[in-house]
Amino acid sequence: MPKTPTSRVDKLLSSMGYGSRKEMARLAMAGGITLDAAPLLDVSIRIPVTPDLPKRMMVDGDMLDPIPGMVILMNKPLEVTCSHKEVGKLVYDLLPARWRRRNPAISTIGRLDKQTSGLLLLTDDGALLHRIISPKRHVKKTYRAKLARPLDGSEGALFASGRLMLEGEEKPLAPAELVIISETEALLSVTEGRYHQVRRMFAATGNHVEDLHRECMGGLSLPDSLAPGQWKLLSEDEIAMIFQ
Known part of the structure; x- marks a missing residue:
């Protein structure tokens, strides 16, 4: 059974784009971070980074963002570019602004050109990204x-x-x-x-x-309910469908 990863709270939140470690320490002391409904005052402690953590931790009054390893399904609109640096509207602008500061960074899994719309996957999981785009996988x-x-x-x-x-x-x-x-x-x-x-x-x-x-x-289709510019997080079962 895989070992559950752990992380210092300040390091985890900083890597997810919430701010510097010092800023996270100040936020915690002000009561802005809770875990299992209890104030978490010491952000130097290590906690298990489990899939249910976003349901258990609150940061500045909101549920924690998705933990590292997420996969996003987006309905890419026309005139939007799959790039971190090009001028103009980028696919990353359609995500929460804080997510631009995440480390590892969120990247598109392959690209759609500016004049192509539809199913686009993004992830911060580099190993999964390379599995999907690998020529050996023959993902259709x-x-x-x-x-x-x-x-x-x-x-x-x-x-x-x-x-x-x-x-x-x-x-x-x-x-x-x-x-x-x-x-x-x-x-x-x-x-x-x-x-x-x-x-x-x-x-x-x-x-x-x-x-x-x-x-x-693969076996993953763009939902009819997902309008251009909208996105959703994929479950493990949905991710597995990519390789079907």
């Missing part, structure tokens, strides 16, 4: 593409062949699955994450993607 990503011109019927066989070579590359794409919805709309499932891959695949057939939306990663 499904996109809904709306196209400028009608499909001609040859795209499915080409994408599934494993022989399609994108311009400027030396290795053909892995087989991908195309499901036609209408003459100008399709679902495309890929297991790779090459630069602008879906757009370039349709461009190779002489078509142009006008609208692109990611719906699924």
Whole structure:
């Protein structure tokens, strides 16, 4: 059975973006930190960092933020960038401001370009991030593409062949699955994450993607109830669905 990690309270709260250790000590002395409904005055003590801690600890009148190891499912809107540093609206701006100061930092698991919307995962768990994006895992990503011109019927066989070579590359794409919805709309499932891959695949057939939306990663689907810009924390069972 894995050993439960422990941490000093001030170190934990500082790493979660609440402030410096000195600030946490002052907040505790003022009665601003409670554990199991009792004031926690000494933030130098070590406590078990268990999954139920956010339900048991209050900081400045609010429940503790999610402990390290969280995975966030976001419905990424258009015109928002998956970056920590670029100019303009960033996906991290859609999360609580304090979360920008967390260490380990929250990062996107792969990226969606500015003109692509839909399912985006973010985490502060580096090991999990690399498991999901590893080429060895073959995690399937499904996109809904709306196209400028009608499909001609040859795209499915080409994408599934494993022989399609994108311009400027030396290795053909892995087989991908195309499901036609209408003459100008399709679902495309890929297991790779090459630069602008879906757009370039349709461009190779002489078509142009006008609208692109990611719906699924593995067995995890974007809930219909999650509006653009909204997000939710994933449970362990939901995280496991990514690898199905």
